[in-house]
Amino acid sequence: MPATDALSRALESPGEPPVRSLPPAVSALLRALAAPPRLAAHLRLVHDVAHDLADWLAGHCPALEFDREAVLFGAATHDIGKAVHTAELTGPGSAHEPAGRELLLAHGFPEHLARFAVTHATWHGSAVSIEELLVSTADKVWKGKRVQDLEDLLVGRLATATGAERWAAYLELDGVLGRIAEAADGRLGFQAAFPVHP
Template sequence: MTTTPTDFLARALDAPGEPRLRPLPLVVAELLRSLSAPPRLAAHLRAVHDVAVQLVEWVQDRYPDLAVDRDGVLFGAATHDVGKVVHPEELTGPGSAHEEAGRDLLLSRGFPPALARFAATHASWDAPDVTMEDLLVSAADKVWKDKRVSDLEDRLVRALAGATQREPWEEYLALDDLLTRLGADAAPRLAFQSAFPVHT
């Protein structure tokens, strides 16, 4: 029996195997199906979304008084690279054209600017108007593959310390522990992504 691109996309979105990745939000899964997204892109978005869920749950548990738009972070993580549908060459090579393209694609599909922005901002954590939600999406996009970016983590530590009045070193130690644990599971996530073809 021949496996079709649609079969690969369905597996990338729904496969229950290892690692046990949470499903993407239904609206995002439907969007990716309607775009005939490359299966590898769907697998990547699912892996980053899964890490974002864990990040947000940690923030909500450790900082119960900190207002964080959970749904926004999870949508942002689930769609941050959607512009690679328009620029598939950036699935296997460098490039940032997918960022603006992703935001424009989401806007054209009726998603509000507050959600579409993550596609354009996930690599801009040093922007002056960056939000906690932007930082969490950016962190998920790095740590899913156990990549640590000191500038990003420092910015997140400062934001957490500023929101809680705790000492930055205390927030650094807590965040470092979390990111180390999340990064330890990178190999199965990378294997999951690599199991899917780049092209539809």
């Protein structure tokens, strides 16, 4: 099924301020699925914020090793299951999470990347990786939402890696998330400009 004009615009519009493009493999998958244009716009926005977070983290905390490409892929595909469960684009639901993982696996993506479709909504537990925390954070702060328990987990990882006091790590993270959140209205407007249905 060919991509619609609205989907092409959602994938290619530069945005103001500019919004980074999705990885080519993700754009190709969204086109193949004839994904809802609003979903494509949302994935671009979260991916764009994940870029900013990854850039900040690499500069601020080089001792904290993380898989940058996994973070960017995870942000770019975290809600891919909403291409199947389209009602969850405008309403609550979590059916898109396992469906997204299965969809990515069915299209040949490895488990370590497909996992973000499920883990972006849950960040508790000792096995949660720094990559999963970053994707979850990007998925919240793109629209200006701040989630204290999620940010506390990230602060803990930053403090451990840098040797800084938790309060100092918090101030650093709070500063970058605050700057990202300031542009939330523009991001929300960009997403809303694209229809839910092709």
